[in-house]
Amino acid sequence: MRNLHLIAVTTALLLTACTQGPESPRGFSLPEGDPQAGEAVFIAYQCLACHTMQGFEDTDTEQQLAKRVPLGGDVKTIKTYAELVTSVINPSHKIAPGFKRKGYTDEQGQSKMRNYNDVMTVTEMTNLVAFLQPKYNLKPFNRTNYPQYFP
Ligand code: HEC
Structure with missing residues (x-):
């Protein structure tokens, strides 16, 4: 019983540590970016060497990955600014x-x-993220419509 209690308290602490601790994203906010300027950043930093994006054909940049990683498109959960900034400044x-x-x-x-x-x-970076974020379309899961039987 005592052990169970200890486990419950530790789990609760571990869970709150992720969302409330000094390393949590709480309070994170970016100044408004300019998506058009962000597009220029995307091209200038040659993101297309390793990425593909719909509407962007890359002819000049030398490809650096055998199979490039697609950016944008349909996603099942929204890509937040915080996630995109993290992808750029701390990709690992x-x-x-x-x-x-x-x-x-x-x-x-x-x-x-x-x-x-x-x-x-x-x-x-803020311009780049303002350019990237709207490239993701939130595609919610399709609910399975089970047939309903009314006796
Ligand atoms: C040398 C290759 C390389 C270059 C150049 C590069 N990336 Fe990446 N990027 C990767 C790889 C590999 C991954 C997948 C692994 C990961 O998540 O880090 C990735 C992942 C990402 C992701 C996360 C994708 C997702 O679906 O969650 C974003 C966003 C991203 N890159 C943005 C950029 C932007 C913006 C630039 C240009 C400023 C850039 N990358 C330049 C290799 C590259």
Whole structure:
């Protein structure tokens, strides 16, 4: 009984630690970005070397991944600004779902994404994220409509 109680308290602490601790995203907010300027950043930093995006054909950039990672398109949960900023400045924090396979991470499990932290300005980053975010379309799950029987 006592042990059970201890487990419950520890679990509760662990759960709140993620959402409330000093490392939680609570309070995070970006200044409004300019999507058009963000598009220029997207091209200038050659994101297309490793990514594809609908409406962007890349002819000049040398391809750096055997199979490029698609950005934008239909997603099942909304891509938040915080997630997109994290993807750009700390890509190994949470490798995009489905990209843990070989080819997208190195031997240490780190993302192969280029590190932009020492070259991209904060303004460029906010503009970039303002450009990226609307490229994702929220596609809710289709509910299964089970037949209903009325006796
Ligand atoms: C050298 C290759 C490379 C370059 C250049 C690169 N990326 Fe990536 N990127 C990756 C790889 C590999 C992944 C998948 C693994 C991961 O999540 O880190 C990824 C993942 C992402 C994701 C997360 C995708 C998702 O579905 O969650 C975003 C957003 C992203 N990149 C944005 C960018 C932007 C913006 C640029 C340009 C400023 C860029 N990347 C440049 C390799 C690259």
